[in-house]
Amino acid sequence: MSNRIAFQGELGAYSHEACRNARPDLQALPCATFEDVIDAVRTGGAALAMLPVENTTYGRVADIHRLLPESGLRIVGEAFVRVHISLMALPGVPLDALEKVRAHLVLLPQAASFLEKYGIQGEAYADSAGAAAELARSGSRTMGVLASDLAAETYGLEILARHIEDHAHNTTRFVIMAPEPDLRRRGSHGMMTTFIFQVRNIPAALYKAMGGFATNGVNMTKLESYMVDGSFEASQFYADIEGHPDDPAVARALEELDYFTERLEILGVYPRDPRRD
Numbered sequence: 197m198s199n200r201i202a203f204q205g206e207l208g209a210y211s212h213e214a215c216r217n218a219r220p221d222l223q224a225l226p227c228a229t230f231e232d233v234i235d236a237v238r239t240g241g242a243a244l245a246m247l248p249v250e251n252t253t254y255g256r257v258a259d260i261h262r263l264l265p266e267s268g269l270r271i272v273g274e275a276f277v278r279v280h281i282s283l284m285a286l287p288g289v290p291l292d293a294l295e296k297v298r299a300h301l302v303l304l305p306q307a308a309s310f311l312e313k314y315g316i317q318g319e320a321y322a323d324s325a326g327a328a329a330e331l332a333r334s335g336s337r338t339m340g341v342l343a344s345d346l347a348a349e350t351y352g353l354e355i356l357a358r359h360i361e362d363h364a365h366n367t368t369r370f371v372i373m374a375p376e377p378d379l380r381r382r383g384s385h386g387m388m389t390t391f392i393f394q395v396r397n398i399p400a401a402l403y404k405a406m407g408g409f410a411t412n413g414v415n416m417t418k419l420e421s422y423m424v425d426g427s428f429e430a431s432q433f434y435a436d437i438e439g440h441p442d443d444p445a446v447a448r449a450l451e452e453l454d455y456f457t458e459r460l461e462i463l464g465v466y467p468r469d470p471r472r473d
Contacts, residue, residue: 200225201372202233202242208325208347210277214370215246216346218275230260234267237375245269245373250418251279253366254302261422261434264371264463265392271464273372274388276471281307281361284328284353285340291356298327299342307342310360316340328353367471371464379441383467387440388417390466391450394432394459401456402433408452409437412445417472432459440465 201222203211215224225242227233236242247264248257264271281303285294296317304311304318311318321327324343331341332351341353348355371390381387395401409416418436439446441462454460 198240198243199223200236200242201244201246202227202236203246204228204230204233204248206323206325206329208328208344208350209323210279210344210368211246211248211370212325212350213344213346214248214275214277214368217277218246218273218370218372219244230263234263234269234373237269237373238267243374244272246275246370247373248368248370251366251368253279253306253363256420261420264373264434265432265461267373269373269375270377271371271390271466272374272378273466274469275370275372276469277368277370279306279361279366279368280344280359281342282345282348282355283307283310283340283342283357283360284331284348284355286331286335286337287352287354289337289340289354289356293337294340294356295338297340297342298324298331300324300327303342306361306363306366309362310357318342325350372466373464377462377464379465381440385470385472386438386468388436388438388464388466388468389441389446390434390436390463392432392434392459392461392463393453393457396456396458398456405453405456408449412449412452414439414445414449438468 201215201219202225203215205211212224233245237245249260250256296319298319298321301320325347327341328343328347328351415438420434421431
């Protein structure tokens with residue numbers, strides 16, 4: 197069996213950091229796309245997949261809710277990564293020598309105050325970890341990179357300023373996926389259940405379906421809708437709830453939900469990450 201965990205991006209990416217934090221026993225496998233991450237697990241090239249689902253600043257990760265149900269994989273864990281931004285350059289390059297910094301487009305605005313203070317121009321790059329790798333190859337002594345501490349460690353860069361983000365709340369949530377579900381109760385902070393469903397085409401179907409969670413005291417932490425096959429007539433819903441399907445209250449709520457749905461599929465049962473608190 198493979199001892200690797202696949203992620204999208206270059207070594208040193210925040211997804212790589214999620215892999216190292218959550219499963220340090222596995223070798224991180226970088227992949228070009230989310231589809232490549234899923235295929236790596238499907239084909240046995242990796243035991244697990246690490247996929248981002250949402251960010252506290254930018255919301256849902258594009259297309260991920262479509263990919264998860266179609267992947268054939270099941271969620272077996274979750275991981276949270278606090279997006280700390282550090283400024284790095286080649287060893288020996290002082291801060292006042294930098295004219296530009298490269299980073300993914302979403303990182304640049306988050307360090308705007310720092311860049312303005314030091315008169316450094318931001319330049320968008322496809323991938324922050326990739327920008328760190330390119331800097332190490334190029335030998336430029338006037339270019340810096342905004343990326344994770346892990347990127348500096350990976351490519352032998354020197355951190356000139358650590359954690360320079362303007363706001364202290366930016367966090368990305370990841371799910372860990374495997375070929376088979378794991379329904380065991382595990383962890384010490386409770387369980388989470390993730391599922392998708394499509395409601396029947398009857399009046400107030402969603403309202404009635406959600407009522408079972410309220411009346412049974414089941415906490416729903418996430419509910420999002422998205423179109424199915426590009427149609428305005430059909431919406432699929434993605435939901436996270438606290439609890440295990442075998443919990444009496446959860447079982448009753450899911451039974452009531454099933455009555456009002458055309459499709460109900462559990463994507464995963466997994467330990468609740470303590471960083472939710």
